[in-house]
Amino acid sequence: MGLSKKDEFTAKQNLLAGYAKALAHPARVAIVEYLSTSQACMCGDIVDVLPLSQSTVSQHLRELKSAGLVKGEIEGTSVCYCLNESGWNEMQSMLGEFLTTMKKCC
Amino acid sequence: MGLSKKDEFTAKQNLLAGYAKALAHPARVAIVEYLSTSQACMCGDIVDVLPLSQSTVSQHLRELKSAGLVKGEIEGTSVCYCLNESGWNEMQSMLGEFLTTMKKCC
DNA sequence: AACATTTATCGTAATATTACGATAAAGAAA
């Protein structure tokens, strides 16, 4: 594959790509969906809801967290995950730019 | 890796994941950025603007197109690419749901 | 017709992602 070339793009382009990548798997979309609708941000419940093993869910949660879309707080023996509003706002505003600057064409 | 498990998720979850995946690479973000700001949807210009080979750019364009975020019209010997507004609207409304239903927590 | 230009596709190597089981780590409960 040669090399990664990611540093040939701007920080902003990489940031948006990172947010998008975090959502680029249906399991992670499902996690976000679950977190957005559950009033209490219960954590291990996610494993029960998804058709994936505990270790796989943990990996997906880590990706969402490192992208900045989700945050987790240790709560005794378990962890409370929830959506990180500032990350979502940032992603939404970046996407919104495309919609507003979008030129009619073709 | 076992099997893909994508059909264990809803069509909606897979659709949003597909949109996100299309944007999950800085080169594709750069293409979208370029298309959104260029009034004339010039096509082969994209290759000149990006630090990637023609074949690689073509691959990225195909992914954006098959996801429904970009459309292309043959224009003589070249192709005119531009953003597909309906795809963007759909993605934005799906993402918007998360923001509006997002419960405060932690 | 012969040639040039533009884009798509094929073949490929390098790398990254996905998924699982096994195991570790850390606090709660006995």
Add this chain to the structure above:
DNA sequence: TTTCTTTATCGTAATATTACGATAAATGTT
């Protein structure tokens, strides 16, 4: 302390992505 519960991490195999050069396909030009 021992045990249970919960989550994270390691090791791994299977699969997918990324990137390029080479080549094909299609239209325009001479």
